[in-house]
Amino acid sequence: MRVTTSLRAVLVAVLSAVLFVGLAGTASAAPPAQAQAASDCAGRGVPLSKISVQLYTFAGVIGGGAGEQERHEEVLRSLAEMGYRNVEPYTLSGWTAEEYAALLDEYGLKASARHVDVGSQFTPADIEQILEDNRTLGIKYFGSGSTAGAPWIGQLRTEADWVAYAQYLDAVGEQARKAGQTLMVHNHDFEFTTVFGDRTAFDILMQHTQAKNVVSQLDLYWVSYAGLDPVDVIEEYGNRIQLLHVKDLNPDLNRRIEIVGLGNIDFPSIFAAAGGSTRYFVVEHDPRFTDLEFDPYEAAEVGLEYLTCTTY
Template sequence: MLLAALSALLFVGLVGPANAAPSTAGHTSADCARVPLNKISIQLYTFSAYIGSGPGAQQRHEEVLRRLAEMGYRNVEPYTLGGWTAEQYRALLDRYGLKASARHVDVGSQFSEVNIEQILEENRVLGIKYFGSGSSAGAPWIPEQQRLKTEADWVAYAEYLDAVGEQARKAGQTLMIHNHDFEFTTVFGDRTAFDILMQHTQAKNVVSQLDLYWVSFAGLDPIEDVIDVYGNRIQLFHVKDLNPALNNRIEIVGRGNIDFPSIFAAAGGSTKYYVVEHDPRNDGTFDPFVAAQEGFEYLTCTNG
């Protein structure tokens, strides 16, 4: 999901602010969204708890890909290569007729740079255009994110991302910023941290993968506060719902109150991918395969 970090603590048992999701008040997700099949994807972090690690993880990872393909998905968004090389992972995707629509991977910061050339080469092999950091990029990003304390820190981070984005652009790829709530709740004067990231990166170098749950969780209106402001710089959505009746927790797409059809309509034709996601909820009540199936049905309007 770019910018992994502080909100990783919120993955389980979320309790949201009283003003969460103002733009969705009075709406339900009862109506389907109807978006093109080739633009539907799913963030594989949804299955991270199921896949796990150690013995059997690769088998479970492959099972996830197989079952997603059987559901009708054509695209997936990896958060890890699962111990495979880029060549091996590409072969695995090809086996199940899947494409990697984007990728979450640690792209570093001004505090700790990473090997961007290696990432770009892996992306080339995988056939990936969009990439950026997200919560799924892993725990090492958390202390780095916590070091962004001041407005100057955020500006320097944006400038770092712009340089990475320029490098990516020259390789035919696109760096994306994935948000959580804190980019919108961290405010300097009249600017949020998200504003700083957008204003100190060039549109040709950096785009937004807007996580609609986290925008709503932060108490903002996704349309008025973000889409109307940044327009076609928002090129991907993380589509996950919000349940106000259960402490504003992440909900299966279509079961919460986010008005996805209105948001998608406001975004117009700039959206390249609509990515279903649900952060793991390790309380015995969450089945990632159900979340994937219902999310797919909601976006394709095949839910009856």
């Protein structure tokens, strides 16, 4: 069982150490073990420059319609106050790319990546427009889940469909690379549970795209939900996995998504396996739209505290 250390506990420990030294009357007095642990933790945690948060966590707050932009801006303001330096948008809420870039700048935030529908061989997207918006937003990484392969979409039914989809993504990725950007593919569980012979759909996506054109944003919850160990996936595909969606799993509540650090996913082992290839560790918690007690701000804050105190 892991012990999750909160930022508040770290601060209390540090203050306790200062008080201890003062009362002891000598700087050579040994600090309490808790303070020493806090000091060690602070030195090994994920740096803020590598931590981001997927704004879909706040989809239930941002919503749509009247007031959406005001609610979206309040989310950005709150995240900046928590200490986040990066965010990962899933919508611009009606703002132009220029307006959204100015809003991020106002709150001292950067967009580490962007989730946007890049289409499929059946429904191609306007990639030039996406790339232009990304340049304005200062975004390098962009992409989405394998939406076309989702069971509720049903565009990809055969192995040949998945191969053609991978080839489409590779072409988009080449276009992005030439524009100085990087296409990423974000997984759910179905990329690992859709199997053709000895290959999963995820294998097909990796094998039929070039590493220079397409990278993976590995969602650790969905890999675990599909019954795989994320460490095995990382060890197989190495530095093609450049971003991690850090989401936890609660085995006691129907394997639901859990606040980071409160489930059973072994993040330290995963981070160690990923090594230095991880560009961003992205906190995420899919919204519980019908759960009025769920607080996405708490999920974001606890996730930030957990990562800043977790080795990688």
